[in-house]
Amino acid sequence: MINWVNNGKGLIGYRVITKEGDFIFEGEIGFRYKNNQFSIDNTLIEGPAVTLLNEEGATIYFTTNNPLKASVNVGGKTFTDKNAVKIHEIKLDGLESNKKYNYEVIYGDNSLNYSFKTAPKAGTREPFMFAYTSDSRGGNGGGERDFYGPNTYIVKKIAALAKYKEAAFVQFTGDLIGGYTNSAADIELQYSNWKKAVEPFAHYIPFIATMGNHEVVSYKFPKGRYGITMDKFPFETESSEAIFAKHFVNPTNGPVSEDNSKYDPSNTTVDFPSYSENAFYYTYDNVAMVVLNSNYWYAPSLKKSQGLIDGNLHGYIMDNQLSWLEKTMAMFEKESSIDHIFVTIHTPAFPNGGHSGDDMWYSGKNSYRPYIAGSPVEKGIIERRDDFLEIIVNKSPKTVALLTGDEHNFNVLTIDKSTTIYPEDWTKKKIEFSRPFYQINNGAAGAPYYAQEILPWSNGVDGFTTQNALVFVYVDGKNVKIEVINPVTFDVILEKDLR
Ligand SMILES: [Fe+2]
Structure with a gap:
């Protein structure tokens, strides 16, 4: 569906279900394809999610299957993990208040794009x-x-x-x-x-x-x-x-x-x-x-x-x-x-x-x-x-x-x-x-x-x-x-x- 033979990579969504049909888990895992060989790719297995929203930013948190140094691009700035980790909490700051920002999460050779809006300044009293x-x-x-x-x-x-x-x-x-x-x-x-x-x-x-x-x-x-x-x-x-x-x-x-x-x-x-x-x-x-x-x-x-x-x-x-x-x-x-x-x-x-x-x-x-x-x-x-x-x-x-x-x-x-x-x-x-x-x-x-x-x-x-x-x-x-x-x-x- 996504031309993985030519792209050399793809993402599989999967569910784990009991014999009786009860759900246990659903997730995604990325793969690479090279020289007729498949390997597991760096994958965002949870998130990204926006939290700790404030007037000049937020924290973006997510989990990867492998330890790696991930980064987030937003408003012309790049914020990067200090160490290679699986559980990432990347704090974004220095942004303008009450403004929608597109953000890009970069993990290994992959990236994903989303957006969020910073909070208004305290006491702005906008609806x-x-x-x-x-x-x-x-x-x-x-x-x-x-x-x-x-x-x-x-x-x-x-x-x-x-x-x-x-x-x-x-x-x-x-x-x-x-x-x-x-x-x-x-x-x-x-x-x-x-x-x-x-x-x-x-x-x-x-x-x-x-x-x-x-x-x-x-x-x-x-x-x-x-x-x-x-x-x-x-x-x-x-x-x-x-x-x-x-x-x-x-x-x-x-x-x-x-x-x-x-x-x-x-x-x-x-x-x-x-x-x-x-x-x-x-x-x-x-x-x-x-x-x-x-x-x-x-x-x-x-x-x-x-x-x-x-x-x-x-x-x-x-x-x-x-x-x-x-x-x-x-x-x-x-x-x-x-x-x-x-x-x-x-x-x-x-x-x-x-x-x-x-x-x-x-x-x-x-x-x-x-x-x-x-x-x-x-x-x-x-x-x-x-x-x-x-x-x-x-x-x-x-x-x-x-x-x-x-x-x-x-x-x-x-x-x-x-x-x-x-x-x-x-x-x-x-x-x-x-x-x-x-x-x-x-x-x-x-x-x-x-x-x-x-x-x-x-x-x-x-x-x-x-x-x-x-x-x-x-x-x-x-x-x-x-x-x-x-x-x-x-x-x-x-x-x-x-x-
Ligand atoms: Fe309760």
């Missing part, structure tokens, strides 16, 4: 739009709906729609894949399948992914439904957090770890995994996005067997991350170029369908909490939810909405001071909201759907659907509105002014 979703782990129905990790059927439709609508970026908050494995190789294959699904679109716009409860590699002792499970160690190389950071290129401006918190069993040893690339912030024009991880150091069995093992509880924001959040929000409140803050976290503060028994509610039982060095921490899950809301609602008037997932549906919840948010027997302190705020849940990126449940705050729910959904957030100076679209049918699910 733009970004997209939000989460929860794309494999669904029911087989085929590409269950592509060894993700539901690539829906992921590709979501990514294509975001690119077509010219989203500035796509925020994707957790449960990209099925995960829940005790094998690093297994989860790495699943991450690769997710990245391959967004790849044709990530050449042009950033897809910023972070961790949920499925991005988990753990030790598992077989007892009970989840057994007894905990994050793998040594944390620097084996933890869920370390493997995630190896696969994604995110900002490293987040908290360090839970070391040096008041619960740290030793201040001379590393006792917790890193927050690097799984909790962070980024900005685009007059918007700040704060990305949190409520499944840090996650021990999946903690809910069923509190205290049997150390670890963090699904949905719980631990102390150091919370104090980092408070500082970060105060910084953006003071920053004059920022008008709107979005906070995104995998687990809703207020579940509405599928996770009333956990997230930040646990059926109204505050007793659930992390265990560190054999002891429970001071604050339970509902008290910690309130600490979190105090920061993002009462202390941060710029915060527009909390963007969540975990529950495989879409809805917008409005909470104000009249909403019931405590169990009937609650005797502890209650939070007093200084203003109404929104929780936008969109876990409708392809995971098996969850229907609506009735909870104390259900009157505030708008637009609930189990259709696949992509949320578009339109920012125009002081105004913010959302448009929610089904990526399969293009039906408009909801339009709503937020500000």
Whole structure:
């Protein structure tokens, strides 16, 4: 098809499928043809993808099958790897803001051409739009709906729609894949399948992914439904957090770890995994996005067997991350170029369908909490939810909405001071909201759907659907509105002014 006999080279796309027809992987490999002999060529086996977008550039990341020194040509400049590597992260800078650039990736004797647009200068306040979703782990129905990790059927439709609508970026908050494995190789294959699904679109716009409860590699002792499970160690190389950071290129401006918190069993040893690339912030024009991880150091069995093992509880924001959040929000409140803050976290503060028994509610039982060095921490899950809301609602008037997932549906919840948010027997302190705020849940990126449940705050729910959904957030100076679209049918699910 591509005249490989004369060109002396070509590219083969392939799929690995089980005997039963289940997908395992799809990829490409280049070949050379010379003197009637075939050989494997230098090939881009993943990417290139645009990330860390800013006013004067971005980082282009990709993987090659062989170690080599690759380069990127852009705007008359060339940026090259320092060493011959397989995993490439090439930082582009010195470009003009808010401008479309063609870029050429050169690897060995081969090259590929794409484009991206630099971010506008902070506080320009030109209209733009970004997209939000989460929860794309494999669904029911087989085929590409269950592509060894993700539901690539829906992921590709979501990514294509975001690119077509010219989203500035796509925020994707957790449960990209099925995960829940005790094998690093297994989860790495699943991450690769997710990245391959967004790849044709990530050449042009950033897809910023972070961790949920499925991005988990753990030790598992077989007892009970989840057994007894905990994050793998040594944390620097084996933890869920370390493997995630190896696969994604995110900002490293987040908290360090839970070391040096008041619960740290030793201040001379590393006792917790890193927050690097799984909790962070980024900005685009007059918007700040704060990305949190409520499944840090996650021990999946903690809910069923509190205290049997150390670890963090699904949905719980631990102390150091919370104090980092408070500082970060105060910084953006003071920053004059920022008008709107979005906070995104995998687990809703207020579940509405599928996770009333956990997230930040646990059926109204505050007793659930992390265990560190054999002891429970001071604050339970509902008290910690309130600490979190105090920061993002009462202390941060710029915060527009909390963007969540975990529950495989879409809805917008409005909470104000009249909403019931405590169990009937609650005797502890209650939070007093200084203003109404929104929780936008969109876990409708392809995971098996969850229907609506009735909870104390259900009157505030708008637009609930189990259709696949992509949320578009339109920012125009002081105004913010959302448009929610089904990526399969293009039906408009909801339009709503937020500000
Ligand atoms: Fe989840």
